[in-house]
Amino acid sequence: MDLALSDEQAMFAETLRRLLCESYDFEHRRAVLRAGPQMDSALWGSLVELGAFGLFVSEEAGGFGGSLLEAGILAQQLGTMLVAEPVIACAMAPARLFARLGLEEWLGKSLGGERYALVDLRNLWTGGETITADVACVEGGGDADLLILAGDQSLYCVGAADAGLSVREIRQLDGRSAADLWLVGAKAAKLASDAAEAFALTRSDAAIAELWYQLGSMRAALAGTVSYMQERRQFGRTLSQFQTVQHNVAEMAVACEEARAAAWLAALAFEMASDASGRVRALAGGKIQLARTARIVAETAVQLHGGMGVCEELPIASHYRQMLAFRARYGTPDAAIEDMAEAVVRSGRFGLSAVLGHAA
Amino acid sequence: MSNLALSADQQAFREDVRMFLEEHLTEELRAGQRQVSGVYPEPEVALAWQAILHRKGWAAAAWPREYGGPGWDGMQRFIFETESALAGAPVVYPIGIRLVAPVVMAFGSDRQKAEWLPRILDGTDYWCQGFSEPGAGSDLASLSTRANLDGDAYIVNGSKIWTTHAHHANRVFALVRTSDADRRQEGITALAIDLDTPGVEVRPIISIGGDHDVNQIFFSEVRVPVENRVGEEGQGWAIARYLLEFERGTGLFAGRLRSSLKRIADTARSLGRFDDALFQRRLAELVSEVDCFEMLELLTLGNVQPGESPGPVASVLKLRASRLKQSISQCGCEMLGELALRFGAADDPMADVLVGDALNARAATIFGGAKEIQLSIIATSLAKL
Numbered sequence: 001m002d003l004a005l006s007d008e009q010a011m012f013a014e015t016l017r018r019l020l021c022e023s024y025d026f027e028h029r030r031a032v033l034r035a036g037p038q039m040d041s042a043l044w045g046s047l048v049e050l051g052a053f054g055l056f057v058s059e060e061a062g063g064f065g066g067s068l069l070e071a072g073i074l075a076q077q078l079g080t081m082l083v084a085e086p087v088i089a090c091a092m093a094p095a096r097l098f099a100r101l102g103l104e105e106w107l108g109k110s111l112g113g114e115r116y117a118l119v120d121l122r123n124l125w126t127g128g129e130t131i132t133a134d135v136a137c138v139e140g141g142g143d144a145d146l147l148i149l150a151g152d153q154s155l156y157c158v159g160a161a162d163a164g165l166s167v168r169e170i171r172q173l174d175g176r177s178a179a180d181l182w183l184v185g186a187k188a189a190k191l192a193s194d195a196a197e198a199f200a201l202t203r204s205d206a207a208i209a210e211l212w213y214q215l216g217s218m219r220a221a222l223a224g225t226v227s228y229m230q231e232r233r234q235f236g237r238t239l240s241q242f243q244t245v246q247h248n249v250a251e252m253a254v255a256c257e258e259a260r261a262a263a264w265l266a267a268l269a270f271e272m273a274s275d276a277s278g279r280v281r282a283l284a285g286g287k288i289q290l291a292r293t294a295r296i297v298a299e300t301a302v303q304l305h306g307g308m309g310v311c312e313e314l315p316i317a318s319h320y321r322q323m324l325a326f327r328a329r330y331g332t333p334d335a336a337i338e339d340m341a342e343a344v345v346r347s348g349r350f351g352l353s354a355v356l357g358h359a360a
Numbered sequence: 361m362s363n364l365a366l367s368a369d370q371q372a373f374r375e376d377v378r379m380f381l382e383e384h385l386t387e388e389l390r391a392g393q394r395q396v397s398g399v400y401p402e403p404e405v406a407l408a409w410q411a412i413l414h415r416k417g418w419a420a421a422a423w424p425r426e427y428g429g430p431g432w433d434g435m436q437r438f439i440f441e442t443e444s445a446l447a448g449a450p451v452v453y454p455i456g457i458r459l460v461a462p463v464v465m466a467f468g469s470d471r472q473k474a475e476w477l478p479r480i481l482d483g484t485d486y487w488c489q490g491f492s493e494p495g496a497g498s499d500l501a502s503l504s505t506r507a508n509l510d511g512d513a514y515i516v517n518g519s520k521i522w523t524t525h526a527h528h529a530n531r532v533f534a535l536v537r538t539s540d541a542d543r544r545q546e547g548i549t550a551l552a553i554d555l556d557t558p559g560v561e562v563r564p565i566i567s568i569g570g571d572h573d574v575n576q577i578f579f580s581e582v583r584v585p586v587e588n589r590v591g592e593e594g595q596g597w598a599i600a601r602y603l604l605e606f607e608r609g610t611g612l613f614a615g616r617l618r619s620s621l622k623r624i625a626d627t628a629r630s631l632g633r634f635d636d637a638l639f640q641r642r643l644a645e646l647v648s649e650v651d652c653f654e655m656l657e658l659l660t661l662g663n664v665q666p667g668e669s670p671g672p673v674a675s676v677l678k679l680r681a682s683r684l685k686q687s688i689s690q691c692g693c694e695m696l697g698e699l700a701l702r703f704g705a706a707d708d709p710m711a712d713v714l715v716g717d718a719l720n721a722r723a724a725t726i727f728g729g730a731k732e733i734q735l736s737i738i739a740t741s742l743a744k745l
Binding site: 001004005006067222229230240243245246247250251252254257258262264265268269271272281284285288292336337340341344345348350352353355357 | 652
């Protein structure tokens with residue numbers, strides 16, 4: 001039982017934090033979003049140069065990390081600054097998918113900065129040499145090769161430059177780069193058969209990383225709120241001197257502590273789960289708790305900022321939009337509750353400790 | 361590399377604990393815990409279990425070896441408390457073992473340690489805690505129960521209220537005022553008072569759930585030997601803070617919260633209500649909260665050395681544990697639906713237990729540090745507002 005970051009992990013987090021502070025502060029982010037739906041390739045390039053994506057896979061696979069905790073550390077730093085680049089969707093997920101399927105060459109390209117967007121089209125396309133389908137709102141889909149899971153359970157690739165692929169770039173609710181895709185006779189190259197399980201596990205990996213992204217956002221919102229409460233004066237005193245403000249900030253701090261625990265538990269328990277129920281308990285449990293606590297933090301942060309919380313001058317409103325987006329991505333909290341009821345309540349497994357008893 | 365895996369030693373310890381529970385935890389004792397709707401089990405149940413634990417040397421999980429504790433580290437305590445709770449073992453009555461004893465170890469005289477600690481450990485003495493007064497609740501420093509020195513004894517006059525299990529106890533750990541210092545805290549002193557001393561009267565207070573758990577104690581010219589003072593005169597406030605910090609830092613509640621969920625689920629099954637989809641959804645949400653809370657306890661525990669204070673996160677744990685207890689007990693009451701209306705005359709005694717629990721659980725955010733106080737502490741010490 002070991003529950004602390006190593007020195008290397010802490011150092012890596014600090015390096016990332018500095019990089020993002022220097023190259024992706026709120027002003028920069030605002031400018032990027034205002035410029036249009038295109039990605040900010042400068043940040044992507046910096047992360048590649050740093051070798052950051054190697055964090056997503058193990059040493060055996062050619063990286064230097066591989067655990068969900070480490071992916072979470074990166075995601076948390078991204079969330080702190082509300083990075084709109086599709087790192088989790090288009091760097092982490094593809095790398096882990098390629099590693100799982102043993103596609104070494106593709107993994108090398110991914111770690112080297114090539115972007116891929118995962119798309120589950122089992123309901124729309126059974127597989128084959130060409131594909132015709134419409135897909136809406138794919139994160140990172142505007143400037144990425146597509147990795148498509150087909151109805152034949154195989155994984156295919158459609159190149160970003162393929163003549164049969166047109167995209168309309170958009171930004172999601174919280175600013176994340178995305179695109180609507182139209183595939184008309186696009187050329188599909190088969191990469192692997194029997195890819196459904198790897199694909200599903202990879203999507204779960206990404207969902208867990210998003211828990212950590214949300215955690216980063218929450219802590220930034222709390223820090224911003226504490227700062228603002230200590231500056232803003234009304235009625236002859238700082239807002240921090242009012243008891244109701246103190247209690248509301250305390251509720252945010254409590255929520256952040258719980259969110260941290262939930263993110264840690266999800267990352268560690270998911271990897272150590274011995275069966276599907278254990279994975280559901282970890283992932284769905286994390287989703288439910290991060291959604292609950294994130295809502296407390298985001299709503300309270302906006303409220304305490306008064307007028308400044310409901311305009312776009314400060315990051316606070318962006319943190320709120322991110323919280324809503326978090327709830328909508330990779331399954332809603334309601335869906336997670338259903339999953340939890342099915343896998344953990346009905347079976348009676350909830351009677352077992354969530355932290356003891358994981359096999360070494 | 362961070363992970364949740366138990367070491368071979370920890371795994372072996374866990375097996376030992378499970379075997380012990382299987383061998384010694386009777387169905388009668390489990391039933392005794394299952395039927396608790398107040399804050400602690402009845403003394404017959406708790407003391408019977410404590411005696412069994414004591415024979416094994418496990419009655420005081422957090423005591424250092426020199427005083428008769430098992431010398432466990434944080435993980436062993438976590439494993440023991442979790443397995444005990446999940447097996448349905450009675451809660452060991454904590455006032456003597458977990459509150460008074462650490463204070464005696466830290467502030468008591470050698471004589472007090474030598475005489476009082478063994479009697480706490482083997483259950484001979486049953487303590488209650490006399491802090492709150494009718495005029496001094498959250499504002500504990502305003503307490504006014506008076507102790508005036510008269511030769512070799514203090515003469516105590518005043519009253520303590522909300523004293524849990526005073527009607528079962530033979531000793532009360534009381535905070536009294538021995539002087540009127542400018543700073544109110546400086547005039548407070550800790551006294552151990554025997555409840556059979558002339559002038560002591562214990563009056564029951566019936567709780568919102570209809571239980572007799574708490575009392576008001578009246579002191580009228582009660583003589584307390586000076587040897588019963590713990591620490592120095594005026595040291596009572598420091599002692600109170602130590603006690604509260606200690607309690608906040610060492611209490612482990614996740615296992616208990618989980619076993620109360622199990623209790624609700626089991627009752628639902630026996631009433632044919634377990635398959636209700638809405639009930640299962642509510643239970644699922646609570647399970648994820650308890651899982652998260654269990655991890656928070658584990659993360660906090662892991663950072664604390666024996667005897668060390670866990671810092672401001674402990675207030676978060678206390679607040680969350682009390683709110684979770686309330687949410688869980690509310691779920692139990694709602695599961696009963698219209699059966700809750702028969703409270704006091706239920707066909708199934710467990711229905712009365714669950715409704716009583718839902719009522720009495722309101723005290724969880726009031727006693728032991730009201731949530732408003734906890735939030736203020738958290739704002740300054742954790743959020744650094």
